[in-house]
Amino acid sequence: xxxxxxxxxxxxxxxxxxxxxxxxxxxxxxxxxxxxxxxxxxxxxxxxxxxxxxxxxxxxxxxxxxxxxxxxxxxxxxxxxxxxxxxxxxxxxxxxxxxxxxxxxxxxxxxxxxx
Numbered sequence: 088x089x090x091x092x093x094x095x096x097x098x099x100x101x102x103x104x105x106x107x108x109x110x111x112x113x114x115x116x117x118x119x120x121x122x123x124x125x126x127x128x129x130x131x132x133x134x135x136x137x138x139x140x141x142x143x144x145x146x147x148x149x150x151x152x153x154x155x156x157x158x159x160x161x162x163x164x165x166x167x168x169x170x171x172x173x174x175x176x177x178x179x180x181x182x183x184x185x186x187x188x189x190x191x192x193x194x195x196x197x198x199x200x201x202x
Contacts, residue, residue, distance in 0.1 A: 094187055094198030097121065104194040107134060115159055117149040120197045125186050128153045128170045135170040136186035136197060143181055 099107070103118045110116055110129045117139055118125050124139040126148040135157060139148050146163040153159040157170040167176045173185040187198030 094200055096189070096196045096198050098193070099195045099197060101194070107188070107190070107195045110134070113153045113155050113157075115149040115151065115153050117147070118197070120186075120199070123186070123197075123199065125197065126159060126170075127188060128157060128159060130155070130157050130170075134188035134190060134195070136188045137168060137170050137173050138184040138186075140183075141166055141181075142183060148183070 097120050099118060106116060107127060112129055115126050115128050118127055125136045126139040127134055127136045137148065141148055141161040143161065143166045144163050146161050148159050148161055151160045151162040153170065158167050158176055159170050160167045166181060168174065168183050169176055173183045175181040189196045189198060
């Protein structure tokens, strides 16, 4: 309960909500919320979002691939990130910002962490 209070929740429009509702497992897609570009992946545990820009070379992560464990790979150089934590799994210091994705009765919401 208190976890949700640490986020600013923004409802996605109908088109973006539908795109997430029908999203195939482990297939990255892209949504824009305010000034945030977000790569969203659907896993068995739900939907997860990370900043869509790879910190290494700026490529769009949604154009890469994701495995069933939630590891998304950059399409340019193959840098890999855990979509649940945003942490690189390549042993380097790169990381991407994470976003909460909540599927509610009235649509999908993106949670942006408050500072």
